[in-house]
Structures are given as structure tokens and as C-alpha cells.
Amino acid sequence: MSTIGFHSHNHDQCIADTLSTADAHCAEEGLQFTPVRRRVLEILLAEHKAMGAYDILPTLADEGLGSQPPVVYRALDFLVKNGLAHRIELLNAYIACAHLGRAHRPAFLICRECKLVAEADAELARGRLGEAAREAGFTIERMVVELEGLCPACAA
């Protein structure tokens, strides 16, 4: 799994691909990909950066899609629950999933300088830590792995 986000790429294509994959996924699963939900995903997709709920809200409001916090939080809950977006705990913010369609346990690389967020694979972290948890009798239900630091561009 690559760490999309720090690599330069055709981002318009990246957006289009993700949206069509999301459409297909929701159709398959019988999920209602409503205008609010779709637009929130589009807004998140604009950049590979995390956005707070209150960053998203004004855009939604301008477009007449709802102007109160619950509207955006409900949409974000839907996206997160269905794997279309992820919540970044370190930032209290949300980001579109960069690996839509592929089952994955995300880990995040967060640049403290430019705020870009790349998505990597947390399975890579599980090995010995998973063993340690098992030895402690702990049942892992959710892993949060977030690495803060400097992306290649900002380190240079």
C-alpha cells in the first residue's frame, strides 16, 4: 500500500476515481449516498488535508445543503462508518479515504508544517504490539496510529 498524499499525482483523476468508486460502493451496499453526503466527500477530497467539521460547514451552507453542525456531523459519521473517510484524532478533523475499495486498517502520516496527511497501513504496526496486547489479555477492536512529523517537501 502506497502513502498517497505526499506524492505528486493527477489529483483531478484521483478525485474522479474516488467519487465513482464511492458511488459504486454505496450502490452495492444499498447505502443512500445523498447530496449532502456526496458533497461533504467532495469537499474533503479537494486536498489531501484533514478538515474540521466547521471548515466544511460554510461551503455546505453557501450551497443550501444545511447550515447547522448536526448536518455535517451526520454526513461525516456516515462517511466514516462506511469507510469513505477517516477521522484524525490528533487533529479533531476528517479526511477522505485514499484507499477506497481496498480493505485496510489505516495509519496516518501528518505533516505538522503543511498539514498534508498521507494514509499508510497500520497492519505494519501490528506485529509485536499485537502480541503484547494478547499477552495482556487485551482484545483489540480499533487501532489508532497517527504519526506527526515532516513530509519530504517540508523537510527539504
Place this chain on the structure above:
Amino acid sequence: MSTIGFHSHNHDQCIADTLSTADAHCAEEGLQFTPVRRRVLEILLAEHKAMGAYDILPTLADEGLGSQPPVVYRALDFLVKNGLAHRIELLNAYIACAHLGRAHRPAFLICRECKLVAEADAELARGRLGEAAREAGFTIERMVVELEGLCPACAA
């Protein structure tokens, strides 16, 4: 490194040891371990659970040690900066360090049922994930590893 928190242990001793280690550490480093700061650490030490700033505040207020949010946040910042406590991002809460004095990169096992938090070693997670970050050109400055699940007692 053991995962203190889920094991039964002499907790009064656990508290006393940690406080005296903290006293010694602050003396060595020339840090001012003021009454507010010490009391906040004591409050955190009462249980191996994470507490929010606003859980701590009333106790402080009752004792005349400050009744406004900045008081407790400043104390928590001090404790976290100096390694005497850790912030749990998943819970927006704080916990006393269970491995005071030993250099460590903590990972947390958080029971969603009883809210106990155990501290394990995040180095265990670094191996292949660290490689992946390096390949992406990402410089890790801070790791947040938090595992939510069920502790042995609650799983039974």
C-alpha cells in the same frame, strides 16, 4: 515493559512510588513541581483511568487551588511536556505515566467498557511502519498509538 493497569497491584504503593520519582525527577531537572502541578498528578494517579481536564477541575477548586480551565490545562501541559503524564487523543483526556523515569514511547490499550488504560511500548509498533514512513520520506517526530478494545476483566 509491562502493561501496568490491567494487573492487580498494590496501588497505594504505585502512587507513592510515582510521586517520589516525580519529586526526584523535578528536583534533578530544576523543574518547579508546584502545589497545583503536584496535586493534578495525584488526582490522575488515583486510578489507572484517563481523566478529562474538566473532571479534574472541581477537585482543584474545592481545595482552593484554582477554579478556571487555564489552571488545569497549564498543569497538564507541564506534566505532559515533562513526561509525567500522557494525553490520550482518543478520549481527549489525560493519564499519569505508568513508567516514570524510564525512557519510553508509549502506546495505550484503552478498555471501552471500564475505561481502564494500560501503557505499553509503541516501539513494538515501529518496525515495518517506520520503514514505510522512511520510504515515503516522512520524518516521524511523534507517534500516537492507541488501541481501543476490551480488557481481560471486561472480556470475561
Place this chain on the structure above:
DNA sequence: AGAGAGTCCGTTATAACATATCAATCCCGG
């Protein structure tokens, strides 16, 4: 002693993030 710097603390106000609740609407199968 007095001036200046540094650190900590008290206080007010506000920012930022998130949810509870209830009513209205839409949509689809029976």
C-alpha cells in the same frame, strides 16, 4: 535597595469541537 527578566497563577472571555432532542419530510414496500 531598585530595576528588569522570568515564571507561575488568577481571571475573564471566547473559540473550537460535538451532541441531544424533537419535528418535518421523504421514500419504499405492503
Place this chain on the structure above:
DNA sequence: CCGGGATTGATATGTTATAACGGACTCTCT
């Protein structure tokens, strides 16, 4: 057409965190 489930609208509130300013104390240098 009707009923139930999901979604949305709207108001209010709850929770977490910081900005900003001034006062108290201590230490140091002159």
C-alpha cells in the same frame, strides 16, 4: 393508501481548549 425507517431541519446545549491581560513572586545584576 398506509406505516415504518431513514434522512434532514432547527434549536439548544454540552464539552474541550485557548487567548489575553495583569498581579505576585523570585532571582539576578547593578
